[in-house]
Amino acid sequence: xxxxxxxxxxxxxxxxxxxxxxxxxxxxxxxxxxxxxxxxxxxxxxxxxxxxxxxxxxxxxxxxxxxxxxxxxxxxxxxxxxxxxxxxxxxxxxxxxxxxxxxxxxxxx
Amino acid sequence: xxxxxxxxxxxxxxxxxxxxxxxxxxxxxxxxxxxxxxxxxxxxxxxxxxxxxxxxxxxxxxxxxxxxxxxxxxxxxxxxxxxxxxxxxxxxxxxxxxxxxxxxxxxxxx
Numbered sequence: 001x002x003x004x005x006x007x008x009x010x011x012x013x014x015x016x017x018x019x020x021x022x023x024x025x026x027x028x029x030x031x032x033x034x035x036x037x038x039x040x041x042x043x044x045x046x047x048x049x050x051x052x053x054x055x056x057x058x059x060x061x062x063x064x065x066x067x068x069x070x071x072x073x074x075x076x077x078x079x080x081x082x083x084x085x086x087x088x089x090x091x092x093x094x095x096x097x098x099x100x101x102x103x104x105x106x107x108x109x
Numbered sequence: 110x111x112x113x114x115x116x117x118x119x120x121x122x123x124x125x126x127x128x129x130x131x132x133x134x135x136x137x138x139x140x141x142x143x144x145x146x147x148x149x150x151x152x153x154x155x156x157x158x159x160x161x162x163x164x165x166x167x168x169x170x171x172x173x174x175x176x177x178x179x180x181x182x183x184x185x186x187x188x189x190x191x192x193x194x195x196x197x198x199x200x201x202x203x204x205x206x207x208x209x210x211x212x213x214x215x216x217x218x219x
Contacts, residue, residue, distance in 0.1 A: 033208075
C-alpha cells in the first residue's frame with residue numbers, strides 16, 4: 001500500500017496566485033520530500049523536511065510538516081506558468097521510499 | 110555530468126517478447142532503483158540495489174529481473190512481456206536520501 005496520498009488530485013489556478021497541496025501518510029517517518037514532475041520527464045527533488053522540523057522554505061516554496069497529524073503541505077507562492085507540473089510527496093519510514101499519487105497543478109497564464 | 114540516463118526512451122513490444130532497459134549514473138552513487146509509474150498509482154518500486162553486487166525486490170518485482178553490472182549501471186529485464194507491464198519506467202540513484210531520476214522509458218506491450 002502507498003505511504004503518501006496527495007490532495008487535491010488536480011488543481012488549476014491563475015498565474016500569480018498561491019497553490020497549496022497536501023500530503024498525508026500512514027506511519028512514522030524519518031523525513032518527507034517533495035518532487036516535481038514535468039510532463040514526460042523524470043521527477044526532480046524540490047525540498048526535504050526532517051521529522052523534527054515543522055516548516056521549511058526554499059525560494060517560493062514553503063513546506064510544513066505535522067507529524068501528529070501525519071500530514072505535510074507544499075505551498076507555492078506567486079505561481080508561474082512554468083510551475084505547471086505534477087507534484088509528489090515521498091516519505092521515508094526508514095527502509096523504503098514511498099511516493100504518493102501526486103497532485104497535477106496547472107497554472108493558467 | 111549527465112546524471113541518470115536511460116535507454117530507450119520509447120519501446121513497443123508484443124506479448125511474450127523480452128527486452129532490457131538500461132540505466133547508468135555518473136554521480137558515483139551506491140544505491141540505484143527501478144520504478145514504474147502508472148496513472149493513479151504513483152511510483153512503485155520494482156527492484157533496488159543498495160550497492161554494486163547486491164539487488165533486492167521492491168513492491169512489484171514479479172515479471173522482472175535486474176542486474177547491477179557495476180557501480181554505474183543497473184539494468185531491468187522483462188523476460189516475457191505482458192500487457193500489464195505497459196507503463197513508464199524510471200531509474201533512479203540516491204545519495205543521502207535524495208532520489209535522482211532518469212527521464213524515463215515509455216513501454217507499451219500489445
